[in-house]
Amino acid sequence: MTRPITLPFYAKLAFILITLICFAFIFCTGKNIITPVLLAFLFAVLLLPIFSFFNKKLKFPRHLAAIVCLLIFLSFIVGILVFISYQVTYIANDFDTIKKNANSFILEIHKFIRENFEVSIGDQKKYLDSVTQDSVKNGQAKLGSFIISMSDVLLDSTIIIIYTFLFLIYKEHFKLFLAKLIRQENHAVLKDILSQIKVSINNYIVSLIIEMIVVSVLTSIGLWIIGIKYFILLGLITGILNLIPYIGILVAGIITVLASLTGSAEFSIILGILIVNIIVQFIDNNLLVPLIINSKVEINAFVSIMGIIVGGAAAGISGMFLAIPLLAILKIIFDRIDPLAPWGYLMGNHVPRKFTWRKQKIATEN
Known part of the structure; x- marks a missing residue:
């Protein structure tokens, strides 16, 4: 019987860091391929209860149950987009009013700068004209890049839908693959990890939806109180x-300020919008996120912020969105593997009241 190899702490730390660097390099290199797969995995986990209902309760075939789940999910997304586009057409009808109020607001800003910084309106306009000319020169390039980026978004959306469908129908196949990778005596730990990942991701996404609804309602009420016309849409x-x-x-704040110009260009309205956004963000950051989000994923704020920053640097907005669920998955894995348990504790949000070092007797040789 072979004895397990024991390594010193610095060797284990070196292996862990090398592994993390390799994973980071692979992700940054293949982010255009890996990001849609991870997003599809999250959506598939979210749709699993619906898929199980159609497949096991109603006895739908796996392919049909997956198609019905995707149709329900897409109907929800398309419904939101149709509502937004329907409301945007009303704002487009007020474009002349927006332009008039915007010019009036810009004129007030010019006067404020002239009175407080002693810069004439003519000098301000010359500077704006020079900036505008530079932006016009690059306008065609920016338009071309925008078209390319929109085509990439449509392509990625299609790929994510296909991947989500495949994750749903091959769910058991992937489980069997993981079971073949792990020794049979560790299957109980693997089952616990998979079940906890499912619960954590479901709770996180549902919590995001609840947070989105609460923020939407609070913002709409605040904008309605200060008299913004399209308060529900905004x-x-x-x-x-x-x-x-x-x-x-x-x-969102910039869009709300621009939409507020359909009514008037008064500075008090814009100040009211800023106050509403600050109050809603205060409630969101201090009540909703700790109670709804952090309590579900159990990741402390320090690790969450670092993960979001790293995810944004690696894969943009998609990376920022994926950061928290990926950290939650890593924490679940770390907590259930003894050598990695300290790292799972480091990522958690359980702070001890007081820490005292344990006194140990050091044996000395005579």
Whole structure:
């Protein structure tokens, strides 16, 4: 019987770091291939309860049950997009009013700069004209890149739908593959890991949907109170964009400010929009995220922020969205493998009240 190889701590740490670097390199190199697969995996896990209902309860064939799940999911997404596009047409009808109020607002800004910074309106316009000319020169290149990026989004969306379908119908096949990789005595641990991953991802995505709904409702109520015309649409857009960490709320604020110009160009309205966004973000960050999101994934704020930053640097918005569920999966795996348990504890949000070092007697040789 062979004895297990025991390595010193620095060797284990070196192997772990090398493994992480290899995984990071593979992900950054093949992010265009790996990102749609990971997104499809998340959607497949989310749709598993519906798939099981049609497949096991209603006795639908696996392929038909997967198709019905995807149709329900796509109908929900398309319904939101149709509602948004239907509301956007009303805003487009007020384009002349928006243009007029925008010019009035810009004029007020010019006056403010002239009075407080002693820069004449003519100098300000010359500077804006120079910036505008530079942007016009690059306009065709930007338009071309926008068209290419939109085509990439459509292609990725199609691939994600196909991958989600395949994950659903080959669910048992992938489980058997993992069981063949792991020794039979460790199958109980593997089963526990898979079940916990399923629960964690489902809870995370459902929590995101709840957070989106609450943020949408709170923003809509706030915009309605201050008298914004399209408060329902703008609240929904804010809730959806809030799913994108950091960047989403800024984009939603800009869209809301532009849409507010359909009514008036008063600075008090824009100030009210900023106050509403700040209050909603305060409630979201201090109540919704700790109670709804963090309590489900059990990842501390430090690791979450680092993961989002690294994910954004590696794969953009998709990486930022995938960061938290991937960290949750890693924590589940680390917690159930004894050599990696300290890393799982490091990622968790359980902070001890007080830590005391254990005193041990050191034996000395005479």
